[in-house]
Every structure is written in C-alpha cells, then in structure tokens.
Amino acid sequence: MYPRTSALTSKSSGQVSRFPAERLGDAELVQAAARGDADAISVIWDRYAGLVRGILRGALGPDLIVEDLLQEVFIALVKGAKGIQEGAALRGYLVGVAVRLSALELRRRKVRRWVMLSPTGELPDTSVLPRDSEGRQALQALY
Numbered sequence: 001m002y003p004r005t006s007a008l009t010s011k012s013s014g015q016v017s018r019f020p021a022e023r024l025g026d027a028e029l030v031q032a033a034a035r036g037d038a039d040a041i042s043v044i045w046d047r048y049a050g051l052v053r054g055i056l057r058g059a060l061g062p063d064l065i066v067e068d069l070l071q072e073v074f075i076a077l078v079k080g081a082k083g084i085q086e087g088a089a090l091r092g093y094l095v096g097v098a099v100r101l102s103a104l105e106l107r108r109r110k111v112r113r114w115v116m117l118s119p120t121g122e123l124p125d126t127s128v129l130p131r132d133s134e135g136r137q138a139l140q141a142l143y
Helices: 025-032 038-060 065-083 087-115 133-142
Strands: none
Touching: 025 038, 025 065, 025 087, 038 065, 038 087, 065 087
16 A cells, blocks of 8 residues: 555645545645645546536526536636635535536526527627508598
C-alpha cells in the first residue's frame, strides 16, 4: 500500500498528488483549491462532474448549454473555494451552485419567450402584413 503521509499533501511544495485520488478527502481538496492548486481542482472535477452534469441535465434537459453551465459551476468553485468553511460541504456547494445556475437559465428562457427573443437573444424579424384596402374601405363606410 501507499504511505499515508505522502499521499495527501507535500508540505514543501503545497501541491496535492492526484494519485491515488480516492484517498483524498474533500477537506484537503478544498484547502488545496483555495490555494489555487490545479491538481486539486482536477480531482474535484473528476469526482463531481458527473453529479453536477446530472443535476443540470435533470433541470434543463438534453441541451448544449449544460456543458457551459457545468464549467461555470467549477469556475464558481475556483472563485469561491476560500469561502467554503468545511470541506465536507463541497458536494453541497457544487449542487447548490448547479441548482442556482439552472434556475437562472430557466428564468432567462422564460423571459426570452415572454419578450419573444430568439435563442441568441436577438429580436426576431417582424413580419409585415399586407395592406387590406378592401377591409379599410369597409371600416370607413361603417364609421
């Protein structure tokens, strides 16, 4: 087996070893991610990307935006890792960010439908109705 002292964190380098990933706890990963360790973030990605992708797909369905939102969840982790007080809260943190981002996307879609924007966010071309001269004459005669 592997020695326990060298499997987690090297004191001199401050880097997290990716091997073996299953031995690293969430607390150590969060601490290393807060220091900006890219290997720790990679291990977190390997461990939780499937869960987060499943949450996003469950909320939004099979959509191309799921992969973009998945990356946004982990960008939020990189930015907010220092604010995670307890390492065991990592899973809940990622799930919470995924739920909030999917709710924002659903709200964005609702507004686009309400305002009748295209999926790219632009106004659709308005159709010009042909003039109804006979109908206009009939309305003038009525009034």
